[in-house]
Amino acid sequence: MNSEIIKKLLKIVVLTLLISYGLDKLVFFGLNKISDKVMTGQAIGKLNHFLSLKDNTDFLVFGNSRANRHIDVELFSDNGFNMGIDGVGIAYNSTLINTLNEEKKQLILVHIDTKNFIDANYDGSDIRGLKTKYQRDDKITDALNESGELSQLQRVFYSMNYNGNAIGILKNYFKPSYDYKTHNGYDPLIVNSDQETMRDLVLSKDNQNDECVDNPKINPLALRYLKSIKTFTEKSPNKTFLFVTSPMYNDTCSTDNKKLGEIMQDLGLTYWDFTNLYKDNKDNSYWKDKTHMSKTGAEAFSIFLLDKYKSNKI
Amino acid sequence: MLFNSLEYLIFLPVVFIIYWLLKNSYKKQNILLLISSYIFYGWWDYRFLSLIIFSSFLDYFVGQKIEDAIGDKNKKHWLLVSLFSNLGLLGVFKYYNFFADSFASTMSNIGWEVNDLTLNIILPVGISFYTFQTLSYSIDIYRNQIKASRDIVGFFTFVSLFPQLVAGPIERASNLIPQIERKRNLNITLIKTGIFQIFIGLFRKVAIADNLGIYVDSVYSNYEIHNSSTLLVATIFYAFQIYFDFSGYSDIAIGSAKLFGFKFNRNFNFPYFSRTLTEFWRRWHMSLSFWLRDYLYISLGGNRKGIIITYRNLLLTMLIGGLWHGSSWNFVIWGGIHGLFLSLEKYTFSALNIKTFNAFGYIYTFVVVLVAWIFFRAPDFHSASTIITEIFSFDYGPLFIGNINAFVNAVLLLLIGFLIDLKIFRSDVSLEEYGTRFSSVKLSIIVSIIILMLCLFYSTAENFIYFQF
Incomplete structure (x- = not known):
């Protein structure tokens, strides 16, 4: 390799580093501007919506898709918000709970997925769902840094924070999915007549639970995030915390x-x-399926939960 | 070590710099390549390095024995040593459980219960690839097409050269050994084409294939509940997932090799732009299809022994080609479908005295390939036949979308990938040479855009699909 080739190679490498770095920042800050105005869509909009109203509500629900689909917040309060998000676990929810104003009086319902806690493979990677707020919200940034879930490259290429979400952001910017001002976060699952046969087929499939053991081990990471919520409850005497696991169709492992x-x-x-x-x-x-209730089931459950809450006077 | 990992991002430049610091001695460069290749492979599981070393030793000595042997009988004797040893290794590690299980099922069907004969064996990554590579070396010496290597480090490097070690391209000794046993040079063409191909490969694999895989996995894992439209779209997605996954891998391999001064043969040439299945196999996994043609089809007699034997040879070659992919009857059926349609094509061309089909052939080829892919992707025969039955029941109801973000990303990236392919396909320069069209500045801009696209759309899959073979 002669010096001419080394020069040309270095030129390509240096130019690529400079252009990619600049392009990355341009796209990142452009997406920041756009995404801040997006209030619909699960990945970004709902999070923005939540962050804008979290300290002005008196009832909040946290959890995964089951929380999102099963708890009708309107029954509990006219000023409530369901922050259930598909696919997230205790790491995501614990981080968001820790962003709440400690002084504000609120009822906080945390939907707990039991399987999340005994899953040996749970690695807290759901916290990556908050990556669009990395370096933009102190508490979320700290939690992401502590989790170690961000790639080292993410500290150089910021646009990785929008990985998988860029198209969704643009779509929801130009054409919002719904009127967020009237949306309280609760998204019931409606099963129409066309879907009933498929639903019945899904429900009739055998449950295969090979992982049920007599003395299951709790995932230490999930437990750590749970304890983080516990610490927050101690610092927030004005808040009432309720942890709930909603129904499943036929759970064979107790x-x-x-x-x-x-x-x-x-x-x-x-x-x-x-x-x-x-x-x-x-x-x-x-x-709707074995883990998700339909709108009919969710509404019956929400009424049941409200009655129990009222009768127990927590 | 995976091409799409942070480790490789560090590994490649480090080896590259040391390698060119040793430019005055290609022998020292070979030692470095050998050590680097073993590190690359050992990153996955160092214990299986012993298999590669054993295979290399075996064929190094057997190759010399074949060359030195006097008389055809003695040469054949040493060739058989190579064939039995290499295929024996492959048989034990890849096919033992498959045949033991099939035997037990057959016995059970005729009323004779057999104890479980399967063993707890891990399939070593890349064994099918390097076994075929070493086999072709021995056969080429036997056929007097190449000379046996007398440079042990060079030969070991040929077997284990890291860009092509775990999933090909299956390089012929006639192409690679002469390059290993002489001084390599780096020029600006190799740098430009190499860098361009590595990043195109990354984009194909990490952005396109892995995003398509999200939808495919979600549909195929619950195929019973989906309608015709959903299964059809998932199968079309899979056809492109496997193409972009494997061709992406080959691109990174070929591009990486260029940075070390090596020229590998191309492995894909836009296979879905084929008007016949015969053409498809000249464009798909070319290093394997040419291997099967040269060492199996021709060895069986090719088309020299009459029409019936030709069809038999085609079918047999494709059945074995299917089995090469994995120890499952589904792969055999996949190969069988290709063999059957290749034979039918041959018959049609001969009967109608034509050389190819008209534009309709693009659709015909894609449909046959698509149906065959169902057997490739489905976990077993029952699920594959259920999916095919459902697709052809024409129950084209509403399409299952799943995660809307993931679905839209997959469609968009597929479109981008298709347009890139179309653009290069219609140009007069191959993908392997396409980097030469750009100035250094233009290349840097293109690579930067690809990096940005990777940041925005990368999806994390555990592995390349062809690693399982």
């Missing part, structure tokens, strides 16, 4: 529920496990 119940009790957290609430109810109209 040892994990029992184990989690014991841990919640040890931590002194109010935990209601309704996994088997509708186990003997063979009415398929309550369900």
Whole structure:
């Protein structure tokens, strides 16, 4: 390799580094500007919506798609918001809870997915769902740094924070999915007549639960995030925390529920496990699939939950 | 080590710099390449390095024995040593459980219960690729097409050269060994074409294929509940997923090799722009299809022994080609479908006295390839036949979208990938040479745009699809 080739190679490398760095920042700051105005869509808009109103509501729901689809916040409060997001776990929710104003009086319902806690493979990577707020929200940035879930390259190429979401942001910027001002975050699943046959087929499939063990081990990372919420509850005496697991169609393993119940009790957290609430109810109209209730089921459950909450006076 | 990993991003430039610092001695460069290749492979599982080393030793000595042997009988004797040893290794690690399981099922069907004969064996990554590479070396010496290597480091480097070690291209000794056993040079053409091809490959794999895979996985894991439209779209996505995944891998391999002064043969040539299945196989996984043609089809007699034997040879070659991909009857059926249609094509061309089909052939070829892919992707025969039955029941109801973001990204990236392919396909320069069209500044801008696209659209898949073969 002669010096002429080295020069040309260096030129390509240096130019590529400079142009890619500049292009990355241009796109990142451009997407920041656009995404800040996006208030619809699960990945970005709902998070923006939540951050804009979180300290002005008196009822908040956190959790995954089951929280999002199962808890009708309007029954609890006219000023509530359901922050359930598809596919997220305790890492994501714990981080958001820690962004709340400690002084504000609020009822906080945290939907707990039992399987999340006994899954040995759970690695807290759901926290990456907050990456668009990296370097833009101090508490979220700290939590992301502490999690180690961001790639080292992300510290150089900021646009990685918008990985997978760029098209969705542009779509929701130009054509919002709904009127966010009237949206309280609750997204019930409506099963129309065309989908009933498929739903019945899904429900009739055998449950294969090979992982049910007598004494399940709690995932230490999930437990750490749960304890982080516990610490926050102690700093927020004005808030009421309620931890809930919503019903499943036919959960064949109860040892994990029992184990989690014991841990919640040890931590002194109010935990209601309704996994088997509708186990003997063979009415398929309550369900969309084995883990998600339909709008019919969700509304029945929300009323049941509200009654229980009122009668227990937490 | 994966091409799409942070480790490789560090590994490649480090090896590149040391390699060209040793430019005055190609032998020292070979030692470096050999050590680097073993590190590259050992990153996955160092224990299986012993297999590569064993295979290299075997063929190094057997190759010399074949060359030195006097008389055809003695040469054949040493060739058989190579064939049995290499295929024996492949048989044990890749096919033992498959045949043991099939035997037990057959016995069970005729009422004779057999104890479980399967063993807990891990399939070593790349074994199918380097076994075929070493086999062709021995066969070429036997056929007097090449000389046996007398440079042990050079030969070991030929077997294990890291860009092509785990998933090809399956390089012929006649192409690669002469390059290893002489001084390599780097020029600006190799740099430009190499860099361009590496980044195009990354884009194809990490952005296009992995995003398509999200939808494919979600549909194929619950195929029973989906209608014809959804299964058809998922299968079309899979056709492009496997193409962009494997051709992307080949691009990174060929591009990386160029940075070390090596020229590998091209492995893909826009296979979906084919008007016949015969043409498809001249464009798809070319290093394997040419290998099967030269070492299996021709060895079986090719088309020299009459029409019936020609069809038999075609079918047999494709069945074995299917089995090469994996130890499952689905792969055999996949190969069988290709073999059957290749034979039918041959018959049609001969009967109608034509050389290819008209534009309709593009659709015909894609449909046959698509149906065959169902067997490739589905976990077993039952699921494959259920999917085919459902697609051809024409129950074209509403399409399942799943995660809307992921679906839209997949469609958009597929469109971009298709347009890039179309642009290069219609140009007079191949993808392998396309980088020469750009000045240094233009190349830097293109690579920067690809980097940005990777940042915005990368998706994390565990592996390249062809690693399982």
